[in-house]
Amino acid sequence: MSLDAYRITSEPYYQPHGEEIEIFRAAYDERLPVMLKGPTGCGKTRFVEHMAWRLGRPLITVAAHEDMTAADLAGRYLLEPEGTVWHDGPLTQAVRQGAICYLDEIVEARQDTTVVIHPLTDARRVLPLEKHNEIVPAHADFQLTISYNPGYQSAVKDLKESTKQRFLAIDFSYPPPQIESAIVTRESGADAALADILVAIGQRSRNLQGHGLDEGASTRMLIHAGRLVRGGLPLATAVQSSIVLPITDNPDVRAALRAAIDACMP
Amino acid sequence: MSTAAPLSPVQATSATQTLRQMMRQRDALRAPFEATWKELSKRWSTDDLDAWAAAVLALANVNIGPTGLIAYWDVSRSDTAAGIAPLLEAADAATEICRNAGARAAALSLKSLPIARNAFASEPMLTRWWSALRGLSREAPEVIEPMALRMSTILAPGSIDAFENFIAAGLKLAAGNKAVRLDYFTLQHELTRRLVSREFGGVDFAETERHLKTFVTALLGRVPLLRSLPPADTAIPRRASIAGPLIRLPDVYRGFEGDAAWSLYRAAAAHAHAHLVLGSDRFIVGKLKPLQIVLVGLIEDARIETLAMRQLPGLRRLWAPYHTAKPAGIATAPALLARLSRTLFDPDYADDDGFVAKGRALFGQSSPRLEDPAISREIGMLLGNDLGQMRVQFNAKTYVVEPVYRDDNLGLWDFDEPPQANAEVLEMFVDAARIEQQESDDAPRQENQAPDSEAGKARSVAPDQRGTVLATYPEWDRRHGIERPEWTTVREVAAVRGDPKRITEALDRADVLRGRVAQLVRGLRVGRSVRLNRQHDGHDLDLDAVIDAGLALRTGQDPDPRVFRSSTSKHRDLATLLLIDTSQSTSDRLASGATVLDVERLAVAVLAEAMQALQDPFGLLAFASDGRDDVKLTTVKAFGESYGADSMARLDGLASGYSTRLGTALRHAGAVIAPATSFRKLVLVLTDGEPSDIDVDDPADLIEDARRAVMNLHARGIDSFGVVLGSAGITAASRIFGRGNTMLVHRVEDLPSRLSELYFRLARR
Structure with a gap:
């Protein structure tokens, strides 16, 4: 099966704000697995797409979820009229054909599932398929990247030490204000002044992290x-429905956040 | 009314007859009675009239007096629409009030009934009004009279809840002190006025505190320490004040209500917090004159506001409404200062006064160095000189900072160094110094709570102070191998109420831990679903099972029919009782200066918060003992009540003292938790050593007894678990609870995190 569908043809916009591109490239050159850490919506997925485009590799993305089994990643036998047929899972496809495999929000997956990636992430670089009685050696171009939001971290959902210690990590956080403003301008089409206001609003809400x-x-x-405003919605309404309402259900925090946001408006 | 003859039941064939007979002898009452009777007999049946007559007789029998009777007749006549039931109730209530609080109080209560009728539309509310009065007449008979006289003011809010709240607050405030009580119910007390005015949309600090904290944190990214500032005794209106890291906001801003008050609190908090975040070290007073001090503060205000508005332009909208100075009128010092404030704040404001214009010019020139606090001092001194030479009147004692949202700026000045300036300046700082002193006193007070050293083991207590006897329990006699029945006595000791704020603050300081525990809570609350493979039925095919079945079919074997997959979610059903050891040894100090009990308190607060969030039923019980017939138990939180300010206050009020008779405490804990309906019941014991008591020589006796108590609990399906602080008690504890059910916390400081972790581990099992 060809991976052409997984190739990224045009450059995904990504604005670096550190050495993440160099680190990722160096890691890829050595085929070392990478872990992207950071809060939601700060550009982790976009970064992987951008790197896959830069490196010219297909990108297979798997969003992990609570019910994901090892078979969902590696593959399983399916029944067809003429008998049972083995189907490669997304991870096996990437391993065989040399893609970048990106496991999004890896902590969501059950811990027994994450263990299947262990042999791929050390010197062995193999994927044992015990049901298929096969050991798949990784393609020379294969690389594994996972993302991980430390905000979710809890005793219930945390990476095992044995998983954590196999990865290089790149720390993602919200970009500095000027860069974030440029990103907002580029992605939403808002003008620079509006982007500055939106970034200031974002900072107000980040001040409340851990305090509500x-x-x-x-x-x-x-x-x-920014997009809503560009589409003609008044700024206050746009901010209300895109930031204040989604981010919290607590009426007290909402009221306080709204007052703080009001202080950012010109 | 001594003439009212006692009624003999033989004579009283009917209440009506008796009453009429009685009235015949009473000249003063006869006419109004006849009039009332005539009117009522038109409305009611004979039975109703008889019931009414009985009610009047009851009133007469408690000697309510002519005033009271006439008042009752008046209210009977006046409400034509209502039936007889409310009137009978009124008579009944008035009878009780008369018995408790005297005739005058009862008569005045009856007279205030029409006011209550107007205030409350429905009968059930009137019933509650009467029962509130009845209750009050039992608890504080002397206040009924003055209160009834002021009923229209008190009922102005128009809701029965407000009325009940008013009474409850008064009784709580006075706590048995008659003078305070009278003060309160005659509406002389500050709190009364506030309570009554609150109902009209007044907003006070307590109401806005949470909102302000979140708001200001969002604005400037640092969590403020907010406190309330009680109203001053003088007529000078209160302003916000900064003392060290604390922002103190007035309890109420007089004259601001509803939304206006909320906006003002926001404006004041934002301004004060801007001082703390954007301001600088404190200024040295040196030889500055009062006027110069005021002006330096004013320029500093303008400086930090300009800085803040550069970041957050919308703050201008927040502050602008309060700058109302006009470029006209008499040029007094306060007026000029207000105009200067406005001109520095509002670029569109025009003022041709020379002084104001100079201020604006100087401030404008320094705008490139706005980050430098020194400009406030420079400009302030220059302008102070100018204003001084203009010979305008300035009185430092009566001066109030304007606009209203700004703080008094005393927090800007360093008064550690004795100011060499004149007495006026000194006076300005007295208040601020006192505040700072007070606040720094506050911190160690928490640790000093342990009672005086004599509260040790051998103190004898008067029997009536030992508390209510709750139960007696047997105790195991190790030497003789028998259980001695009714050997120990458990007494409930009423909790001392501390300050719930201190608990909240301790929690705030431990916010890292708190955040971690909150995340554990979230993980647990979701109720993770568990997947069940190879089921007979389910919502999904279990592919692996299907394939196995397919293989079996093809190879001619019997397939396993269980090819489905289903999921189920596990719910916790766990009730926990936390037993807190408050014996004398918990007053030991740790390296950090806090006592063991302080750490226990924080640990319990963190865990309680988590359990409350999980809505797991739990109770908190503190124990200590002073011999076998005085095992003291203090209920910090009962199972039935919810965990809130009340329980926090009791938690804060715990004090160290006495010994540890663990076995009895465990037996009682078993009795407390047994009625809980949860599937699992857990008694978690927090102790800092092995059991001991003054009347037991060999600690092994108590260890053995506690072990039996644990076994007993186990037999009744109650798990127990020991958390031991410091390694001293570990041998005893593992003997009591069993090795697997004991957790040792080596460093007492680790307790808060370890305790919560333990709970979550146990809760998942």
Whole structure:
């Protein structure tokens, strides 16, 4: 099966704000697995797409979820009229054909599932398919990347030490104001002044992280707000529906956040 | 009314007859009675009239007096629409009030009934009004009279809840002190006025505190420490004040209600917090004159506001409404200062006064160095000189900072160094110094709570102070191998109420831990679903099972019919009782200066918050003992009540003292938790050593007894678990609870995190 559908043809926009591109490239050159850490909506997925485009590799993305089994990643036998047929899972496809496999929000997956990636992430670089009685050696171009939001971290959902220690990590956080403002401008089409206001609003909500909010407004939220404004919605309404309402259900926090946002408006 | 003859039941064939007979002898009452009777007999049946007559007789029998009777007749006549039931109730209530609080109080209560009728539309509300009065007449008979006289003011809010709240607040405030009580119910007390005015949309600090905290944190990214500032005794209106890291906001801003008050609190909090975040070190007073001090503060205000508005332009909208100075009128010092404030704040404001214009010019020139606090001092001194030479009147004692949202700026000045300036300046700082002193006193007070050292083991207590006897329990006699029945006595000791704020603050300081525990809570609350493979039925095919079945079919074997997959979610059903050891040894100090009990308190607060969030039923019980017939138990939180300010106050009020008779406490804990309906019941014991008591020589006796108590609990399906602080008690504890059910916390400081972790581990099992 060809992976052409997984190739990224045009450049996904990504604005670096550190050495993440160099680190990722160096890691890829050595085929070392990478872990992207950071809050939601700060550009982790976009970064992987951008890197896959830069490196010219197909990108297979798997969003992990609570019910994901090892078979969902590696593959399984399916019944067809003429008998049972083995189907490669997304991870096996990437391993065989040399793609970048990106496991999004890996902590969501059950811990027994994450263990299947262990042999791929050390010196062995193989994927044992015990049901198919096969050991798949990784293609020379294969690389594994996972993302991980430390905000969710809890005793219930945390990466095992044995998983964590196999990865290089790149820390993502919200970009500095000027860069974030440029990103908002680029992605939403808002003008620079509006982007500055939106970024200031974002910072207000991030100030409340741990004091009423679990996480502040993401860059993605700010972009959404910018788009709504560009589409003709008044700024206050746009911010209300794209930031204040989604981010919290607590009426007290909402009221306080709204007052703080009002202080950012010109 | 001594003439009212006692009624003999033989004579009283009917209440009507008796009453009429009585009235015949009473000249003063006869006419109004006849009039009332005539009117009522038109409305009611004979039975109703008889019931009414009986009610009047009851009133007469408690000697309510002519005033009271006439008042009752008046209210009987006046409400034509209502039936007889409310009137009978009124008579009944008035009878009780008369018995408790005297005739005058009862008569006045009856007279205020029409006011209550107007205020409350429905009968059930009137019933509650009467029962509130009845209750009050039992608890505080002397206040009924003055209160009834002021009923229209008190009922102005128009809701029975407000009325009940008013009474409850008064009784709580006075706590048995008659003078305070009278003060309160005659509406002389500050709190009364506030309570009554609150109902008309007044907003006070307590109401806005949470909102302000979140708001200001969002604005400037630092969590403020907010406190309330009680109203001053003088007529000078209160302004916000900064003392060290604390922002103190007035309890109420007089003259601001509803939304206006909320906006003002926001404006004041934002301004004060801007001082703390954007301001600088404190200024040295040196030889500055009062006027210069005021002006330096004013320029500093303008400086930090300009800085803040550069970041957050919308703050201008927040502050602008309060700058109302006009470029006209008499040029007094306060007026000029207000105009200067406005001109520095509002670029569109025009003022041709020379002084104001100079201020604006100087401030404008320094705008490139706005980050430098020194400009406030420079400009302030220059302008102070100018204003001084203009010979305008300035009185530092009566001066109030304007606009209203700004703080008094005393927090800007460093008064550690004795100011060499004149007495006026000194006076300005007295208040601020006192505040700071007070606040720094506050911190160690928490640790000093342990009672005086004599509260040790051998103190004898008067029997009536030992508290209510709750139960007696047997105790195991190790030497003789028998259980001695009714050996120990458990007494409930009423909790001392502390300050719930201190608990909240301790929690705030431990916010990292709190955040971690909150995340554990979230993980647990979701109720993770568990997937069941190879089921007979389910919502999905279990592919692996299907394939196995397919293989079996093809190879001619019997397939396993269980080819489905289903999921189920596990719910916790766990009730927990936390037993807190408050014996004398918990007053030991740790390296950090806090006592063991302080750490226990924080640990319990963190865990309680988590359990409350999970809505797991739990109780908190503190124990100590002073011999076998005085095992003291303090209920910090009962199972039935919810965890809130009340329980926090009791938690804060815990004090160290006495010994540890663990076995009895465990037996009682079993009795407390047994009625809980949860599937699992858990008694979690927090102790800092092995059991001991003054009347037991060999600690092994108590260890053995506690072990039996644990076994007993286990037999009744109640798990128990020991958390031991410091390694001293570990041998005893593992003997009591069993090795697997004991957790040792080496460093007492780790307790808060370890305790919560333990709970979550146990809760998942």
